[in-house]
Amino acid sequence: MAETTRLLLSVPPAHARRAVAATLSEQGFVVRDDGGVLEVSRPSEQAASSTTAAPACFRVRFAAAASGAVADFEREESASSVNAVFTAATRVARMRLAERGLIHESEHTSSGEDEPRERDAVAADPPVPTAEGDAPADPASHRAVEVAPASTKRPIGAIAVVALILGFAAPLGGIVVGAMALVLLRRTREGGRGLAIAGIVVGAVMTVLVGAVVAVGLGLALRASPPPAAPNPSASSPVDGIAPSPSATEPTFVLQIGQCFSKRGRGEIGDANLVDCADAHSYEIYAQFPLEDASSSSPAPSHGYPGDEAVAREADAGCVEAFAPFVGRGYEHSAFDYVYVSPTQKSWARGDRLVTCLVTDPAATTVGSLRDAGR
Structure with missing residues (x-):
């Protein structure tokens, strides 16, 4: 038994x-x-x-x-x-x-x-x-x-209180200090995680409000200024409200190492949520590598798709191998995690072989690059 x-x-x-x-x-x-x-x-x-x-x-x-x-x-x-x-x-x-x-x-x-x-x-x-x-x-x-006894009330960490105060006084500081507090509180086992998260949220809300006020002020200033001269029409501009054909002008977004993205929906990434790495973000591209094409000599590349499990296995192995050189610490001992974008059976038929690895902090959003973070 x-x-x-x-x-x-x-x-x-x-x-x-x-x-x-x-x-x-x-x-x-x-x-x-x-x-x-x-x-x-x-x-x-x-x-x-x-x-x-x-x-x-x-x-x-x-x-x-x-x-x-x-x-x-x-x-x-x-x-x-x-x-x-x-x-x-x-x-x-x-x-x-x-x-x-x-x-x-x-x-x-x-x-x-x-x-x-x-x-x-x-x-x-x-x-x-x-x-x-x-x-x-x-x-x-x-x-x-x-291991702290479940019945013992843990003291609140001072850094969590500072994060909440900065969320109102200096919004960006509240976001940065709040993210640091989440990491430190997990190590010191002090209380105050809720205050740290509140500091991040308040800082983000205040940043948005300040940005909205600045945008409204600029809009009012532009309305008060004289209108610019009308531009000359060009061949690429829409004529009589008719835009160029989407099939002829469909943009292709290319993922590149060093790009950062904010979280949207279930975690989709694209040009709509591409942000500067100096701003708060959830994902950062740290490695790219091609999968082996078993059908390079075949006239029908789609027949060579190795299958979802094989693609996932090779993508996992490559992303774990590239994790330590970028972060400065092995994946098994790091506080960070990774996700990846890999070819599907349909994209494989179009010649897609590229795996893109993205590092993320499960505890909070990140400000700045995680290169050589060492944790």
Whole structure:
């Protein structure tokens, strides 16, 4: 009979699988991806056989959910040492994923009793046991995790209060300091996240209001000035209210490295939401690379479309590889995330092979480039 512990994550299954694999690897486990299922074993078992893969201590299966993804930690009933490994691994994985804001703590369920919500003020990751009687893995490979008791009221960080004040006094300062406060409060575990978000919102609203007042003032000034001379008609100008044919003048928007975009709708990007990187934005293009064209010698390129899964796999690999050189820190250890734009079957038939990678901060909008941010 199998024992199952379920975690609900706020990211798609592919991202959830990478995050869980990284968390288990940090604990000293050997993690193997077997068709989307993580086979997790202990290093001592891996060394015991050099010709075959080590038997799994437990497995982690992933499925899509309305909130993002479901991760099921499964183990078969076995020795008590394996039970201790499974319990410690799932507990540490839950804490670390929660620290990164990737888990819905209020929704997770398990086959056993719920974990107590009140813990000691400071708890260290438990060492990973090997075989029964063996010494535990090197504790230096684990990081101490500070967990505040649920019943303790956390103090409000001063930077969050400053962000709210600047939102009224200096709107752009409120946006910048509010974004910084969200990052610092997550590290220091102080309260005030709501104040920081309020500072960003107030700063954005005040910026819009100031911009509207300036625009109205300029409009009134232009109305008061004499009208400019009428321009000479040109061949490209509409004549008698009839615009040129859309098929003849349809613009082509080209994505380029260094462009920044504000968030619109479900996250579409285009010339309509292209902004200066010095302004608040949600996405920044940091890398581009072409996919391999398996049908370059074929008279019908659309027959060579490798499929959605193959395109997603190659796009993920390329964007992760280019992440660290741009941000200055590996994707698994970064506070940032990435998205990408890749060819579809229809665009592939038109010769589209380009993958475009965009970095984003899940916690807040960004002001300025994230190049060499180092976090």
